[in-house]
Amino acid sequence: MKKRIIVKVGKIIVGVVAVLFVVGSVGMAKLVCDGVFYQNKNNDTQGNSVKQLATYGFDLEGFNAKYTGEDIAVTAEDGNVVPGTYFDMDSDKCVVLVHGAGGDRVATYPLAQQYIERGYDVIAFDDRGHGVNPDDKVTFGIHEARDVKALVKYAREELGDSEVIVHGQSMGGQVTAVYASNVTPGAVEAADAVICDSPVPGMEYMIRSVIADNPEDMDSASTSYFINTGKLYSKLFYHVNWDDGDTIKVVANDQLPTLIFVSEKDEVCLPEKVEEVYENVGSSEKSIAYVNSAHIEGVIDDPEGYMEYVDTFLEKAGL
Numbered sequence: 001m002k003k004r005i006i007v008k009v010g011k012i013i014v015g016v017v018a019v020l021f022v023v024g025s026v027g028m029a030k031l032v033c034d035g036v037f038y039q040n041k042n043n044d045t046q047g048n049s050v051k052q053l054a055t056y057g058f059d060l061e062g063f064n065a066k067y068t069g070e071d072i073a074v075t076a077e078d079g080n081v082v083p084g085t086y087f088d089m090d091s092d093k094c095v096v097l098v099h100g101a102g103g104d105r106v107a108t109y110p111l112a113q114q115y116i117e118r119g120y121d122v123i124a125f126d127d128r129g130h131g132v133n134p135d136d137k138v139t140f141g142i143h144e145a146r147d148v149k150a151l152v153k154y155a156r157e158e159l160g161d162s163e164v165i166v167h168g169q170s171m172g173g174q175v176t177a178v179y180a181s182n183v184t185p186g187a188v189e190a191a192d193a194v195i196c197d198s199p200v201p202g203m204e205y206m207i208r209s210v211i212a213d214n215p216e217d218m219d220s221a222s223t224s225y226f227i228n229t230g231k232l233y234s235k236l237f238y239h240v241n242w243d244d245g246d247t248i249k250v251v252a253n254d255q256l257p258t259l260i261f262v263s264e265k266d267e268v269c270l271p272e273k274v275e276e277v278y279e280n281v282g283s284s285e286k287s288i289a290y291v292n293s294a295h296i297e298g299v300i301d302d303p304e305g306y307m308e309y310v311d312t313f314l315e316k317a318g319l
Contacts, residue, residue, distance in 0.1 A: 029233035032226055036207055037137040037238065038129070040102065045130045049103040056300045058110050067116055072123070074154045076146040080135045084125030084151065086159070087116055093319070094121040094161035096151045096191070100170030100296065101138070101200075104131030110299050111167060114307050121161060123151055127175065137238075140171065140203035140245040141178030148179040149189040156188055163319050166191045167310075169296040170269065173199030173261075174247050177277065181253040190256065193317045195310065197261040198296050201273035203245030204231070248276050257285040257317040259310070261298060268295040287313050 053060050069085035076082055085105055095115045097108035105124035112122045128147065129138035137143065148166055155161045168176030173196035183190035200206055204227060211226050212218040234240045244250065251258075260278040262271050278288045289309040291298030299306045 029226075029229035030237075032207070032211075032230035033234050033238060036203075036230070036234075037139065037240075039138050040129050041136070043102065045102060045104045045126075046106070046132075049099070049106040052103060052107060053109065056110065056297070058300070060106070060109065063109055063113055067113075069124075072154070074147075074150045076150040078143070078146055080128065080133070080143075080147060082125055082147040082150055083132050084123050087112060087122040087124075089116060089119050089121050091119050091121045092161055093119075093163045094123060094155040094159060094165070096148060096155065096164065096166045097122060097124045098144075098148065098166065098168030098172030098175050099124070099127060099130070100168075100172045102130075108169065108172070110303070111169070114299060114303055114310075115167075118307070118311075120165075121155070121159065123155065125151060127172065139240055140200065140206070140242075141175040141247070142203075142240055142244045144175040145179035145182055148175060149183065152191050153189045164191045165193050165195065165314065165319065167195040167197070168199070169197040171200045173197050173269075174201075174203075174245070177247050177251050177254065177258075178245060180256045180258060181250040181282075183256070185255050192319055193257040193259070193314060194254075195259045195261070195313070196277070197298070198263045198266055198269045198274055199247055199260070199277055200269055201277055202247045202249075203242045205246075205248075205273070207242075248273070248280055251277055251280050252282045254281050255283050257313075257319075258283050259287045259289060259313040261306075261309070262288060262290050263293050263295050263298060264290055265292065265294045285317060287316070289313075 069087045072084050072086045074082045097111055099107040104126045108124045112124055115122050126133040128135040128144050152164050155164045166176050176194050176196050177199050180194045208218045208223055212223050231242050258281050262274045293301045
């Protein structure tokens with residue numbers, strides 16, 4: 001009798017522990033997902049861009065005084081209304097600029113200035129989860145690519161641009177890479193060429209780097225536990241597959257002319273990971289450029305040298 005009671009109690013304890021483990025795993029998975037998707041909750045992304053440009057020494061006031069942009073709004077395939085600013089230079093060439101994490105469209109204005117001075121029309125817009133974009137979820141290019149598609153189509157059909165280029169920085173570079181891997185060359189929503197400056201190498205990679213205390217722990221059992229439970233929760237409740245934001249893998253489907261910038265002093269998107277992105281790009285027309293700068297600061301440190309790479313690439317692509 002005593003033995004039966006012990007066995008019964010043991011089963012109850014095991015059951016309780018199992019339930020607690022499952023409940024705890026679900027709760028932790030939700031925390032991970034919410035932390036990823038709503039990373040900019042209560043974050044002043046518009047103010048962040050202004051502060052960042054100030055640290056670069058960029059004359060934002062002078063830019064705004066010299067160039068007047070027009071507010072535009074374009075609807076993506078899932079109904080999201082994409083807010084942007086259009087700088088009309090009366091050109092038949094347009095560049096869509098994609099900013100990185102934590103800022104908004106204003107963060108791309110140093111790039112915008114370089115293109116405007118070269119006579120290009122420019123569209124700068126707010127990524128999802130940033131600025132005044134109504135979708136508050138950040139999905140590392142998975143949903144953001146829909147906004148880029150809509151803007152490219154808008155540039156062709158509404159603005160009448162015959163050539164459209166997409167140029168992204170950091171997470172914007174990742175968005176650009178994911179976008180390029182999900183369009184068919186020649187389609188109205190497909191750009192004529194894409195440029196990815198220091199692209200984030202993958203959604204899961206960046207989340208692992210944030211969870212881990214140091215690089216050695218990125219593949220540890222505890223980090224993998226958080227990642228795997230988060231990935232499952234994301235698929236079930238957010239219908240977002242993190243693998244669709246694995247830049248290094250998805251670029252195998254990219255068939256557009258593609259330029260990858262590597263920032264040699266980059267401590268955010270490590271040069272060797274960005275090189276992996278380049279190596280896996282499926283396009284037969286791809287180029288890689290190295291700048292001796294920190295993360296996405298090539299256009300700040302040496303704008304003429306940076307744009308020389310861009311001009312050479314676009315000329316080679318026939319643009």
